[in-house]
Amino acid sequence: MSVSKTAATEASKTRKEAGEGGSEHALQMGELSELLGYLMKRAQLKVFEDFLRCVAPLQLTPAQFSVLLLVDRNPGRNQTEIANTLGILRPNFVSMLDNLESRDLCMRMRSTNDRRSHILVLTDKGRAVLARAKKLVATKHEARLNELLGPANRTALLAMLTKIAAEF
Amino acid sequence: MSVSKTAATEASKTRKEAGEGGSEHALQMGELSELLGYLMKRAQLKVFEDFLRCVAPLQLTPAQFSVLLLVDRNPGRNQTEIANTLGILRPNFVSMLDNLESRDLCMRMRSTNDRRSHILVLTDKGRAVLARAKKLVATKHEARLNELLGPANRTALLAMLTKIAAEF
DNA sequence: TAATAATTGTTATTGACCATATCAAATATT
DNA sequence: AATATTTGATATGGTCAATAACAATTATTA
Numbered sequence: 311m312s313v314s315k316t317a318a319t320e321a322s323k324t325r326k327e328a329g330e331g332g333s334e335h336a337l338q339m340g341e342l343s344e345l346l347g348y349l350m351k352r353a354q355l356k357v358f359e360d361f362l363r364c365v366a367p368l369q370l371t372p373a374q375f376s377v378l379l380l381v382d383r384n385p386g387r388n389q390t391e392i393a394n395t396l397g398i399l400r401p402n403f404v405s406m407l408d409n410l411e412s413r414d415l416c417m418r419m420r421s422t423n424d425r426r427s428h429i430l431v432l433t434d435k436g437r438a439v440l441a442r443a444k445k446l447v448a449t450k451h452e453a454r455l456n457e458l459l460g461p462a463n464r465t466a467l468l469a470m471l472t473k474i475a476a477e478f
Numbered sequence: 479m480s481v482s483k484t485a486a487t488e489a490s491k492t493r494k495e496a497g498e499g500g501s502e503h504a505l506q507m508g509e510l511s512e513l514l515g516y517l518m519k520r521a522q523l524k525v526f527e528d529f530l531r532c533v534a535p536l537q538l539t540p541a542q543f544s545v546l547l548l549v550d551r552n553p554g555r556n557q558t559e560i561a562n563t564l565g566i567l568r569p570n571f572v573s574m575l576d577n578l579e580s581r582d583l584c585m586r587m588r589s590t591n592d593r594r595s596h597i598l599v600l601t602d603k604g605r606a607v608l609a610r611a612k613k614l615v616a617t618k619h620e621a622r623l624n625e626l627l628g629p630a631n632r633t634a635l636l637a638m639l640t641k642i643a644a645e646f
Numbered sequence: 647t648a649a650t651a652a653t654t655g656t657t658a659t660t661g662a663c664c665a666t667a668t669c670a671a672a673t674a675t676t
Numbered sequence: 677a678a679t680a681t682t683t684g685a686t687a688t689g690g691t692c693a694a695t696a697a698c699a700a701t702t703a704t705t706a
Contacts, residue, residue, distance in 0.1 A: 337563045340551035341612070346623055347525045347540045349636060352565070352643035354518045360646055361515045372515045373692095383508035390654065395505045397520070399694065404656060418655095426654040426701045444509070455514055458645060459638055467638050468517055470627055475520035477626060478528055541663095558683065567665065572685055586684090594672045594683040 364450035368443050373398070374410060375447070378440045381416060381430045388427035389418075415439055532618035536611050541566070542578060543615070546608045549584060549598045556595035557586075583607055 342348050361372050370378070373396070380392055393403035407430070410416040415436035418428035432440065455464050510516050529540050538546070541564075548560055561571035575598070578584040583604035586596035600608065623632050 337548060337555060337559060338551045339563075340547055342544055342547050342551075343640065344620075344636060345544070345547075345615070346620060346636065346639075347522075347529045348544055349639035349643055350518070350522045350525050351540070353639040353646070354515075354522045355565075356643055356646040357515045357518050372519070376510055376513070376516055379508055379510050379513075380505060383506045383510075387505060388654075391505060395507075397523075400655070401657080401695085402693065424654080424702070428655070447513070452512075452514060454646065455642075458641060463634075463638060466631075466634065468512060468514065470631060470635050471514075471517035471521040472511065473626060474623075475517055475524055478521070478524040478622065556683075568684070569666085569686080570664065592673070592683080596684070 360454060361447070361451055364454075365443055365446050368439055368446070370439070370443055373406070375440075375443055377406065377410065378415065378432065378436060378443070382432050382437065382440055385431065386429055388421065388424075388429055390427070392430055410436070528622060529615070529619055532622075533611050533614050536607055536614070538607070538611055541574065543608075543611055545574065545578065546583065546600065546604060546611070550600050550605065550608055553599065554597055556589065556592075556597055558595070560598055578604070 358372055361375075365375065376396055377392065380395060381387070384392070389403055389407065390400055393400050398406070407416060407418065411418060414433050417431045417433055419431055421427045421429045452464075455467075459467060526540055529543075533543065544564055545560065548563060549555070552560070557571055557575065558568055561568050566574070575584060575586065579586060582601050585599045585601055585604075587599055589595045589597045620632075623635075627635060
């Protein structure tokens with residue numbers, strides 16, 4: 311089982327092999343393959359990757375999509391409220407909105423009640439893009455998860471992630 | 479220096495939780511609460527937060543912990559091999575090792591076979607810290623997941639994350 | 647009402663993280 | 677021997693996350 315250090319170093323010189331990416335022997339993952347954070351991070355990166363692929367025609371990141379969703383569902387809210395709900399810090403939300411506004415997906419409107427705040431509204435184009443994005447996400451992205459896990463497991467996974475996000 | 483990690487966790491107390499605070503009504507999350515990427519990212523952040531808390535006495539990030547684990551389990555491997563396995567780019571792995579080496583947790587040794595490469599080895603202190611870290615992770619971090627989900631669900635979650643990380 | 651505090655959006659800045667190009671030394675290939 | 681590839685390293689740019697600070701506005705309170 312255990313390999314001596316000299317044998318291991320010897321082995322390191324031996325190989326070049328055809329395979330995926332790494333041309334060496336696979337390393338022992340050890341307890342890494344049971345480490346929640348490691349698996350979660352790896353999975354999350356894959357999910358974001360796939361999201362970007364699926365919604366690439368619309369040039370929307372996951373964060374941008376979530377902003378459009380939330381603004382659409384919550385008319386009359388200001389920047390701070392939207393940003394807080396998404397866990398985005400207010401300073402960092404500014405450039406994000408600048409981007410969406412420059413692409414005519416979203417608009418800042420001065421509130422009549424409180425002239426400090428900007429009420430956020432989707433433009434017609436913003437609503438149209440959001441609708442197309444939702445369709446792409448549902449038919450390509452989330453559908454992929456269904457194929458991989460099955461509907462029951464998918465539901466279970468989302469429930470567990472929700473619980474972790476809320477109570478961990 | 480390098481208190482940025484603790485500073486970040488300290489700052490989490492300042493951060494307002496999404497949808498909390500009795501003054502404002504909670505926003506409608508809409509299909510956000512069913513969006514895989516959103517939930518995954520939120521959950522992942524919580525998990526990393528908790529990991530940092532649990533292993534704070536040892537001042538190890540999840541990434542550093544994974545490096546120690548992998549080096550320990552794979553004696554005789556060089557930087558490229560370890561970095562590749564963890565999905566870390568070689569240039570970015572350099573400063574990471576500089577850090578671990580400066581803390582006397584890890585050592586670079588010139589290979590006798592190939593004088594270009596650095597064989598990575600844990601120091602005695604590195605092995606000791608790793609052992610303590612493993613214990614903290616098991617008894618505080620992963621145990622927390624068990625309490626939250628139960629053993630069966632925890633196993634199911636890890637399996638699904640593994641599948642997503644591998645096949646998505 | 648006047649003075650003070652708090653809030654909103656914003657700018658500036660910093661540090662962490664990810665990615666690419668490039669380099670010298672060493673090794674592999676031709 | 678000449679050329680190509682690999683390894684660790686440096687430099688650099690981009691994206692995020694986080695903090696401090698500021699002007700305009702609103703809320704508080706003395």
